[in-house]
Amino acid sequence: MSGALDIGLPGMIAAYGLLVVPLAMLLWQGVPILGRVGVAVVRMTVQLLLVGLYLQVVFNQDHLWLNCVWVLVMIAVADISILRHCRLRIRAFGLPLFVALVIGTAVPLLFFTALILKRPQMLEARFLIPIGGMILGNCLRADIIGLRHFYETIDRDAKAFEHTLAQGATLREATQPYLREAFQNAVAPTLATMMTIGLVSLPGMMTGVILGGQPPLTAIKYQVGIMIAIFTGTAIAVPCGILLTLKKGFLPSGPLNRDALVR
Amino acid sequence: MRECMLHISSLEVAMGGKQVLNRFSLEVAAGERLLVTAPSGAGKSTLLRCVLGFITPDRGTIRLNGHALDGASIWGLRHHMAYVAQEPVLGNGTVQELLERPFTYHANRERRENLARIPSLLEQLALSPDILGQELRSLSGGEKQRIALLAALLLDRPLLLLDEIIASLDRTSADAVFSVLAGLAGVTVLAVGHHETALPHADRIVALHAAEMEDAR
Numbered sequence: 001m002s003g004a005l006d007i008g009l010p011g012m013i014a015a016y017g018l019l020v021v022p023l024a025m026l027l028w029q030g031v032p033i034l035g036r037v038g039v040a041v042v043r044m045t046v047q048l049l050l051v052g053l054y055l056q057v058v059f060n061q062d063h064l065w066l067n068c069v070w071v072l073v074m075i076a077v078a079d080i081s082i083l084r085h086c087r088l089r090i091r092a093f094g095l096p097l098f099v100a101l102v103i104g105t106a107v108p109l110l111f112f113t114a115l116i117l118k119r120p121q122m123l124e125a126r127f128l129i130p131i132g133g134m135i136l137g138n139c140l141r142a143d144i145i146g147l148r149h150f151y152e153t154i155d156r157d158a159k160a161f162e163h164t165l166a167q168g169a170t171l172r173e174a175t176q177p178y179l180r181e182a183f184q185n186a187v188a189p190t191l192a193t194m195m196t197i198g199l200v201s202l203p204g205m206m207t208g209v210i211l212g213g214q215p216p217l218t219a220i221k222y223q224v225g226i227m228i229a230i231f232t233g234t235a236i237a238v239p240c241g242i243l244l245t246l247k248k249g250f251l252p253s254g255p256l257n258r259d260a261l262v263r
Numbered sequence: 264m265r266e267c268m269l270h271i272s273s274l275e276v277a278m279g280g281k282q283v284l285n286r287f288s289l290e291v292a293a294g295e296r297l298l299v300t301a302p303s304g305a306g307k308s309t310l311l312r313c314v315l316g317f318i319t320p321d322r323g324t325i326r327l328n329g330h331a332l333d334g335a336s337i338w339g340l341r342h343h344m345a346y347v348a349q350e351p352v353l354g355n356g357t358v359q360e361l362l363e364r365p366f367t368y369h370a371n372r373e374r375r376e377n378l379a380r381i382p383s384l385l386e387q388l389a390l391s392p393d394i395l396g397q398e399l400r401s402l403s404g405g406e407k408q409r410i411a412l413l414a415a416l417l418l419d420r421p422l423l424l425l426d427e428i429i430a431s432l433d434r435t436s437a438d439a440v441f442s443v444l445a446g447l448a449g450v451t452v453l454a455v456g457h458h459e460t461a462l463p464h465a466d467r468i469v470a471l472h473a474a475e476m477e478d479a480r
Contacts, residue, residue: 159352160352162317165315166344166346167414168341168365169370170338253334
């Protein structure tokens with residue numbers, strides 16, 4: 001089998017031409033979002049064009065440090081995005097969460113490239129960046145759910161939490177039930193995806209491998225590997241994200257540090 | 264003369280732009296039962312929460328058994344205190360689970376045998392043994408307060424901090440609580456309430472604002 005088919009200029013014009021259908025449907029129903037659709041399409045095109053050009057350079061260079069820097073930039077962007085979604089202060093939580101994301105992404109990523117794909121050069125750009133992005137994207141989603149649940153629940157249960165501290169619990173003991181619940185909620189979407197994968201739609205990596213010209217059975221092996229890597233990444237990033245932010249998230253005497261929350 | 268257990272000196276706390284405690288000072292002797300009275304919103308709960316380390320005062324010091332209370336020392340000093348809140352939020356689960364939970368914490372594991380005192384304390388607090396299997400969310404306000412007191416007493420701590428513990432109690436239940444408190448030997452009690460009926464057996468009653476003014480002079 002050959003590699004993925006390239007799409008020529010007429011093909012891309014046809015792809016944009018397909019937009020006529022949703023635009024016509026929106027106009028027909030009088031949905032007033034035509035401007036937003038236009039902005040979204042332009043943004044998508046420009047962003048992907050820039051990333052594509054940059055990745056082309058990175059892939060051509062395939063320099064170890066450049067690849068690592070790119071993954072670290074992706075992690076930094078995810079870090080800021082999680083904290084904004086969770087309404088937690090970047091100054092307080094940025095570094096500890098960054099460390100948690102690095103661990104959560106690096107462990108399954110290096111395992112995947114070195115032991116599953118058995119690549120001699122495990123920091124190769126064409127594996128490191130897309131697979132790292134898939135793992136990181138899921139860590140981001142899980143950390144948003146986990147961190148938000150953890151800090152919001154303790155904020156809401158402040159009296160019960162303080163009662164636990166008053167009974168002599170250490171910070172780890174007092175936060176443990178909240179961490180357990182946040183962890184469970186955070187990995188639930190990944191587990192649900194694993195339960196229904198292949199039945200509802202073909203997952204992204206499997207689709208990519210098939211489009212790349214590989215047989216479906218090869219694509220399945222990739223998909224199983226990446227799903228386990230994603231689950232591993234979320235299972236590391238969520239508890240690490242919570243545990244590493246405890247010092248900034250709580251006052252030295254135990255109560256929640258509300259100054260670290262954006263209200 | 265009894266040794267001073269709790270020493271509060273010139274405590275100042277401002278919250279939401281309002282001065283809640285203003286140069287408040289107090290000494291509580293070991294074994295003393297002290298009641299601090301003040302109207303609602305005057306800073307009674309704030310005072311107890313400062314002692315527990317949940318609020319960091321703007322100024323002033325708190326010493327327990329001679330040790331200054333701060334972010335590092337409070338973790339050890341809390342093992343000398345038990346606290347009953349005005350409206351206890353007890354979480355989920357059954358009463359039995361609530362009472363057993365503190366003994367899973369490292370600090371209390373050695374006192375697990377105190378759980379054997381549950382039946383007698385239930386009786387003294389006019390609570391039925393059947394309550395142990397009840398869900399916490401199904402308890403009335405008065406039951407919650409007595410269960411919270413029971414949980415505090417099981418910890419066997421030398422300093423008991425009580426925040427308006429009879430606020431939700433009827434006369435009979437309140438009498439049962441007072442009877443239990445009167446029978447505590449060697450336990451120091453710092454209670455806060457609206458008026459003297461909050462702790463009828465108090466050795467001393469201090470009006471919160473009087474303690475502030477006395478210090479200001």
